[in-house]
Amino acid sequence: MHESFVAVLSSGSCGNSTLVSSRESALLIDAGISCRELERRLETFGAEPSRVDAVLLTHEHTDHNRGARRFCRVHGVPMYGTSGTLALTPHEGTEAVEISAREVFSIGDITVRPFPVKHLAAEPVAFSLKIDDAKVSIASDLGCLTDRVVREMSESNLLMIEANHDVHLLENGNYPDFLKKAILSNHGHLSNENAGNLCARVVCDRLDEIILLHLSRDNNRSDLARDTVNTRLVEAAAKVRVTPTEYGSHNGPFRLG
Ligand SMILES: [Zn+2]
Numbered sequence: 001m002h003e004s005f006v007a008v009l010s011s012g013s014c015g016n017s018t019l020v021s022s023r024e025s026a027l028l029i030d031a032g033i034s035c036r037e038l039e040r041r042l043e044t045f046g047a048e049p050s051r052v053d054a055v056l057l058t059h060e061h062t063d064h065n066r067g068a069r070r071f072c073r074v075h076g077v078p079m080y081g082t083s084g085t086l087a088l089t090p091h092e093g094t095e096a097v098e099i100s101a102r103e104v105f106s107i108g109d110i111t112v113r114p115f116p117v118k119h120l121a122a123e124p125v126a127f128s129l130k131i132d133d134a135k136v137s138i139a140s141d142l143g144c145l146t147d148r149v150v151r152e153m154s155e156s157n158l159l160m161i162e163a164n165h166d167v168h169l170l171e172n173g174n175y176p177d178f179l180k181k182a183i184l185s186n187h188g189h190l191s192n193e194n195a196g197n198l199c200a201r202v203v204c205d206r207l208d209e210i211i212l213l214h215l216s217r218d219n220n221r222s223d224l225a226r227d228t229v230n231t232r233l234v235e236a237a238a239k240v241r242v243t244p245t246e247y248g249s250h251n252g253p254f255r256l257g
């Protein structure tokens with residue numbers, strides 16, 4: 001018997017992957033670092049790669065699927081994704097399981113609810129998970145906030161959301177104009193401000209902790225991200241612990257319940 005927890009194996013444009021571990025099951029949301037690195041980081045959280053029941057992909061960008069094929073093939077783990085994501089993710093030699101962006105499914109004792117998000121990818125999704133009585137919502141690579149995203153992430157115990165950039169740092173930074181525009185667009189990445197807006201809209205009594213994902217190394221700082229989100233929470237008369245993840249490092253574990 002062990003407690004349920006979530007651990008971020010890596011976060012940022014260098015690669016994203018999150019381990020979700022329950023009493024009976026373990027799954028990875030994205031596998032954007034190499035297979036070897038996934039194995040190594042799983043071990044730091046006491047998780048055997050062969051114990052992973054599924055890899056769930058949010059979308060086909062390399063920072064989310066880099067190690068997926070090899071990891072799934074070597075360890076006999078099924079790869080779950082929407083048809084749009086699987087079509088653009090190498091998966092030869094693996095068991096690929098097509099999911100709908102609207103249908104709930106289960107991996108052992110974890111109930112998975114995918115929902116569509118706006119991001120410049122074929123068919124991107126985010127996930128809400130039910131583990132015993134706890135709800136965990138994980139959404140990175142969000143171009144913008146939609147009512148659907150707010151609805152799906154409401155009533156969570158643990159929120160994991162993208163806080164990609166500080167708008168001021170991005171606008172005044174070295175990125176070429178086309179890239180700045182793409183990041184700031186409604187199909188790009190979520191700013192600290194919008195991450196704060198999302199948190200303020202979904203905050204509730206159940207919410208224990210907010211984890212900020214996918215912070216840009218060049219256009220963000222963890223103190224800025226945390227302070228910006230905290231400011232929005234204070235305005236919403238809420239007090240919740242906000243933990244920014246460190247670029248490229250493993251973070252957690254974050255216990256559930
Ligand atoms: Zn992406």
Ligand SMILES: [Zn+2]
Binds near residue numbers: 012013016061064141
């Ligand atoms: Zn990404």
